[in-house]
Amino acid sequence: MQAAGTTPSWANDQIWQVVVATGEHLTQIKRAHLAALQSGRSGYSEFPPLHRDAMAAQGRSNVRTWSTDLQTFLGPQYGQMTTASAQLFSAPAIAYLLMPAKASLWTAYDLGAFGQTLMLAATALGVDSMPAAEFVADPQQLHTILNVPADYQFGMGIGLGYRDEQAKINQFRSERMPLDRYLTITD
Numbered sequence: 011m012q013a014a015g016t017t018p019s020w021a022n023d024q025i026w027q028v029v030v031a032t033g034e035h036l037t038q039i040k041r042a043h044l045a046a047l048q049s050g051r052s053g054y055s056e057f058p059p060l061h062r063d064a065m066a067a068q069g070r071s072n073v074r075t076w077s078t079d080l081q082t083f084l085g086p087q088y089g090q091m092t093t094a095s096a097q098l099f100s101a102p103a104i105a106y107l108l109m110p111a112k113a114s115l116w117t118a119y120d121l122g123a124f125g126q127t128l129m130l131a132a133t134a135l136g137v138d139s140m141p142a143a144e145f146v147a148d149p150q151q152l153h154t155i156l157n158v159p160a161d162y163q164f165g166m167g168i169g170l171g172y173r174d175e176q177a178k179i180n181q182f183r184s185e186r187m188p189l190d191r192y193l194t195i196t197d
């Protein structure tokens with residue numbers, strides 16, 4: 011977390027806050043998340059999502075490839091995705107990255123950099139991590155359970171723990187585009 015705190019930010023404002031939920035608080039969050047799913051209440055993250063149809067063509071194509079690859083890889087075990095998601099990936103700790111409700115996109119950029127630094131540092135320490143919008147899908151519950159005031163928003167949740175080597179989902183390796191699909195060098 012200290013390594014993540016060295017992340018650069020707009021005019022060095024460092025306006026991130028982090029709440030790491032474990033123990034009883036995390037149990038409450040997981041219970042509330044499952045109850046919301048079972049009652050058909052679908053939550054919305056405080057960062058507004060973009061509908062898949064409105065995505066840039068490159069993104070739509072990559073999402074389609076990822077989805078097909080994952081379904082092919084998991085086969086009949088594809089249901090593991092839904093179960094894992096409903097159980098918030100069995101994370102023993104979730105780091106919630108917060109930023110002020112009134113903030114610019116620059117702050118979202120900084121929060122993303124903070125999250126990536128956190129994950130790299132965790133990896134270096136042998137701790138696995140997973141960013142998931144699912145962790146912040148029910149912000150109202152999170153505000154209540156974690157006692158976070160409305161002037162802060164839940165940007166992202168990062169699950170921290172140790173991967174289950176037996177779970178097939180954890181053997182999946184998603185593809186990345188080759189360099190020439192996203193890099194232009196001009197001189």
Ligand SMILES: Cc1cc2nc3c(=O)[nH]c(=O)nc-3n(C[C@H](O)[C@H](O)[C@H](O)COP(=O)(O)O)c2cc1C
Nearest residue numbers: 091095139140141142143144145166182183184185
């Ligand atoms: C912003 C963001 C949101 C994500 N949300 C979810 C999610 O809600 N559920 C999920 O299963 N994966 C989600 N992911 C993807 C997983 O974090 C990712 O697939 C997983 O950690 C495996 O790593 P990989 O990207 O190398 O395959 C999200 C990733 C990012 C960057």
